[in-house]
Amino acid sequence: MSASGPSRGAIDAGGIRKELSVGEVAARSGVAVSAIHFYEAKGLIRSRRNPGNQRRYPREVLRLVAVIKVAQRIGIPLAMIRDALATLPHGRTPTAGDWRKLSAVWKRGLDERIERMMGLRDSLTGCIGCGCLSLKVCPLRNPRDRLGEQGSGPRLLDP
Numbered sequence: 001m002s003a004s005g006p007s008r009g010a011i012d013a014g015g016i017r018k019e020l021s022v023g024e025v026a027a028r029s030g031v032a033v034s035a036i037h038f039y040e041a042k043g044l045i046r047s048r049r050n051p052g053n054q055r056r057y058p059r060e061v062l063r064l065v066a067v068i069k070v071a072q073r074i075g076i077p078l079a080m081i082r083d084a085l086a087t088l089p090h091g092r093t094p095t096a097g098d099w100r101k102l103s104a105v106w107k108r109g110l111d112e113r114i115e116r117m118m119g120l121r122d123s124l125t126g127c128i129g130c131g132c133l134s135l136k137v138c139p140l141r142n143p144r145d146r147l148g149e150q151g152s153g154p155r156l157l158d159p
Contacts (some may be wrong), residue, residue, distance in 0.1 A: 019056040022047070029065040036065070043082050044068055060093035067094055067102070075113065076106055 008065040026033045039045045040055075045064050062070050064085065071081045088094060094102065 016059070019048075019058060020061070022055050022057065025061055025065065028062055029069070031065055031069065039065070039068060041054050042078055044078065044085060063093045067099070071102075071106060074106065074110055076109070080106075080109075 011093055020028070022036050025031075025036050031155075036045070036057075040047060045057065045061050045068075047057045047061075050056050063132075067085070068078075068081055069083070082146050084105065086092075
């Protein structure tokens with residue numbers, strides 16, 4: 001700490017700080033501090049430690065957090081988000097072109113999930129509805145009785 005107060009980090013030519021504290025990232029992104037720490041622990045974002053051992057994030061992390069939140073909102077698992085972000089050159093914020101590539105891949109996955117969900121929705125009318133799902137053919141739990149040849153008893157099947 002200097003005589004004038006705590007160090008606020010390097011300033012760019014426009015007078016804007018190049019780095020943000022975890023609280024500032026949380027406030028600016030609308031994401032909880034614990035989520036920022038979690039994203040970092042999962043390898044989605046990176047920080048450095050200042051001389052006082054406090055995390056400092058580059059301003060670009062705000063865009064990364066925005067990308068993460070959008071991807072999460074459409075149901076992309078964090079592991080897939082991390083893998084997608086790992087395709088970007090280290091230290092670079094996603095550009096509009098990067099976003100087009102990432103979102104095209106995610107869109108295909110989302111389309112597949114929508115199709116699967118629509119199939120499940122349409123199968124609900126054939127569900128026995130009693131909760132036991134024990135009929136010989138249940139369109140949700142045992143489509144086309146694929147498990148019947150494996151014998152009696154519970155089996156798991158992800159349609």
